[in-house]
Amino acid sequence: MNALRLIYHYLRIGVMNELQYQINFWLQLLQSSVALAVGLVGLSLVFQHTSDLAGWSRAELLAVMGVHILIGGVVAALIQPNMLRLMEDVKDGTLDFALLKPVEAQLLVSVREIRLWRLVDLVIGVVLLVVALLQLGGRLSPQALLIFGVALLCGVIMIYSFWLMLTCVAFWIVRVDEILNLFEGLYAAGRWPVGIYPGWLRAILTFLVPVAFAITVPAEALTGRLEVTTLALALALAGGLFTLARIVWRIGLRHYAGASA
Amino acid sequence: MSASAIQVTDLRKVYTVPEREAGLQAALRSLIRPRVREVQAVAGVSFQIAPGEIVGFLGPNGAGKTTTLKMLAGLLHPTSGEARVLGYVPHRRERAFLSQMTLVMGNRNQLQWDLPAADSFELQRAIYRIPPAEFRATRDAFIELMEVGSLISKPVRNLSLGERMKMEIIGALLHRPGLLFLDEPTIGLDVTMQRRIRNFIASYNQRYGATVMLTSHYMADVEALCRRVIVIHHGRVLYDGPLSGLVDRFATYRQISLSLSEPADLSAYGEVVANAGTRVTLRVPKAEISLLSARLLAEQSIADLTIEEPPIDDVIERVFATE
Structure with missing residues (x-):
């Protein structure tokens, strides 16, 4: 309960901060619209030449794109800003303040920042998913919706854990800005179902950077092609990555020495 | 709880720092075989501080003051030796310990930059789970004592350095900690501001019986607040006793x-x-x-x-x- 209260209070502060820069909302809207348009054009270009891509129809791929944008929005609004702040704090030694608070430090460093306007992508993602579902013509059973929700949550947990581990590298190597670009590049690959990629890349996207599980699996749930074993694997991977990230974080903290002596 | 608020026995901290000569070649070489050197920041320090005492912690830059404070606050693991603070082992960072202490660093800022200080105070209330009535009473008392009433709703970025420091200290003390680590709390401030902050610390100490460990480069701070000083140099205690004795001795x-x-x-x-x-x-x-x-x-x-x-x-x- 206290965790929720803490999240609420930081969210409140974050929103108040963001409301001061309302121009960013319009900029974000523009940026997201352009990205969406580019994505849609790409999709229609592909389907001028074929009617299915590795077994995925056009509407199904729209769903993949929806999940990609949705999770991308969550990453950009909540995960990435917190991890960037953590990196800065490790570099400048200001992590001290977070560590002095009588609350769980990992929770604290994960909820301090929010880029409110990036949540525009969350809305766009949901709209895309609704459109995709309508095109597929199927009605979504509450059960399928639940499974989709679970898969989505697993995906977010996996990406959060992955990010946290990447960020923890900052405890040893103080400058890690380059790592960000690495993630962005690989995340872009998640726009398409991982099944279309060659085996080696699929392996990377599945287990090294869990884009496959984070994006393709929820999309599979939505389009009724998810197998129980895949869902179980996603749950296990989410749990495993989260635990691993927590261990890495603990070790990193022990290594943290602050910037000034 | 033990009789002393802080008990330190033969505390040491050794840093391993990378060593590298200037120039590109040396930089490349260090990629392959990094050379490290051990630096003793704190080399066996022992002292005790009684509850309610205000102790000045003096030493030149790099003497090991901040490292010692950070070890006592639980931010750094000591390499060896023992520290007991309020009866706790600091680096275990137990919640009960963290709720009873605070660390103010004069050159660091933890208030929300774009928001009024009042919002940061709210956040502190949530973090430390301060009961609302107690929170309001403490906050209003501090605001009056620091004379910052009209500034409370101004964004922090629009405050002067001194005003910001006052807010910083108020925020850091809202949970009424019994132990204060103040690292250069008056750095860069003008004389009037320094005096106001000094008075605040003194009255906080009196009102709540709090233990204070203070570092400052301004001897006026130390003379006004501390009857006892601990002087540290090259990581060792050089002097521990009354301020007046320092002059006699040295x-x-x-x-x-x-x-x-x-x-x-x-x-x-x-x-x-x-x-x-x-x-x-x-x-x-x-x-x-x-x-x-x-x-x-x-x-x-x-x-x-x-x-x-x-x-x-x-x-x-x-x-x-x-x-």
């Missing part, structure tokens, strides 16, 4: 201030520290003070002569310079 000289009837060259008697025509200040060894004053009075035409202890920052400066 000042090997006294100052003689003279008013002359007419200007004269007095450099034969001692080191001339200040010379403004007929007003001269001499620095002379403690042992020769009576002999020299007698000679001065006999040989010069003197309107007034006073013997003074040297200013305390002077003493400290000399201690650090000679070690």
